[in-house]
Amino acid sequence: MNIGQVTVSPLDLPLREPFEISLGTQHHANNLLVTVETENATGYGEGSPLTPVTGETQEAALATARAAVELLEGKNIADYRELVSEVRTTFPGMVSALFAVETAIVDAYCRERGVPLSELFGGSPDPVTTDLTIPILPPDEAADRATRAVEEGFDHLKVKTGTTVERDVARVESVHEGAPNAELAVDANQGWSPKETIQFAAELESRGIDCSLIEQPVPADDVVGLARTRDAVSIPVAADETVFTPEDAIRVVREDAADILNVKLGKSGLLAAQDIASIAEAANVELMVGCMLESAIGIHASAHLVSGIGSFSHVDLDGNRLLADDVVATNREPTIDIGGPGHGITPSR
CATH class of the missing domain: 3.20.20.120 (Enolase-like C-terminal domain)
Structure with a gap:
């Protein structure tokens, strides 16, 4: 149940059509993907930073998620609440990066247990x-x-x-x-x-x-x-x-x-x-x-x-x-x- 490798990578996804809101127009979703591996399962998490809303660029979110890796590797995935709390306390305000990291942790835990996230x-x-x-x-x-x-x-x-x-x-x-x-x-x-x-x-x-x-x-x-x-x-x-x-x-x-x-x-x-x-x-x-x-x-x-x-x-x-x-x-x-x-x-x- 211990976390082995954690990987972080950009996830760039083009849109079907331009998406305009009052805060600006997007042509791509410039997201990030976090993968958490245990001995028997792999969990996946995603964040979608949007500077006017989350305060993050994709680059900043990627840097935060990569910095969080050392807090996770070797830890017991069963302690997912404690892990999530530690990551969020260490990197306050980096909400897209933390959503990706947290989801990957919780997803890996559920896959280890063989249960749906719901x-x-x-x-x-x-x-x-x-x-x-x-x-x-x-x-x-x-x-x-x-x-x-x-x-x-x-x-x-x-x-x-x-x-x-x-x-x-x-x-x-x-x-x-x-x-x-x-x-x-x-x-x-x-x-x-x-x-x-x-x-x-x-x-x-x-x-x-x-x-x-x-x-x-x-x-x-x-x-x-x-x-x-x-x-x-x-x-x-x-x-x-x-x-x-x-x-x-x-x-x-x-x-x-x-x-x-x-x-x-x-x-x-x-x-x-x-x-x-x-x-x-x-x-x-x-x-x-x-x-x-x-x-x-x-x-x-x-x-x-x-x-x-x-x-x-x-x-x-x-x-x-x-x-x-x-x-x-x-x-x-x-x-x-x-x-x-x-x-x-x-x-x-």
Whole structure:
């Protein structure tokens, strides 16, 4: 059960199409892959750094993961909680690198035990259904993308916003016209002020467009503004970039700043994500799960968390469906079929 070799390498994955949000445009997912080997198993973990969100470049994340190797080699994989805690204490804030390292550790442990990752969170590896994200596009292109998504089987769509209220309303209206029966959510990625968010919600209401949630409308550090926005709009408000840690989740709950907490493993990692979920459940706050532009490795790890905990109301795990090529053969349908042992993904590239 002792850890033998740990390897760290870049994992560069081109996207099917450019992916624009209010924080910038990506053409590639510049990720990292961590492999943890024991005598009888190999675990895989992935991180997807995005500087405006995680504060890391790919180079910095790779350097952190490589520096963590000496903390792991020779250690007993059964002590995975202690190992994860030591790595996170040693390299605070390097969330993408730590997500990759932590996932590889926990995946190797589960594969040694022959159990699916979901069992660590209390459930069996049942299929998970995701939405699909429409990036920032001109209205006609957004409508075409929405129509295509419905044809592929998606009935929940998330529309990226956070530019100007006028442009964002036009985009959401076009998506609604292209997919009139789909449930719509919007994600501003910190792009609005409270005033703009209130204006946006009023414009949607005047057009008779229903919206299931507004995700992170204001800057991540503006918890007061987030709470003000939540009080002023009837659409549920989700906290995403505001919540990286369980402590962040406690602050949002105490300040009544959001209706929904977005648990994203690329921010918190696996074990802390379980703590955030417990906080949300105790406070009667809804749970959402999100992702970065991750391959099946990161997406399936998140899907195991969802399946194991079983209380997520909103699932946004479409990252690998936006890639030109995944690390394994992947369907582009809404259903994520997961298995084991571990998260069940052994990359072929």
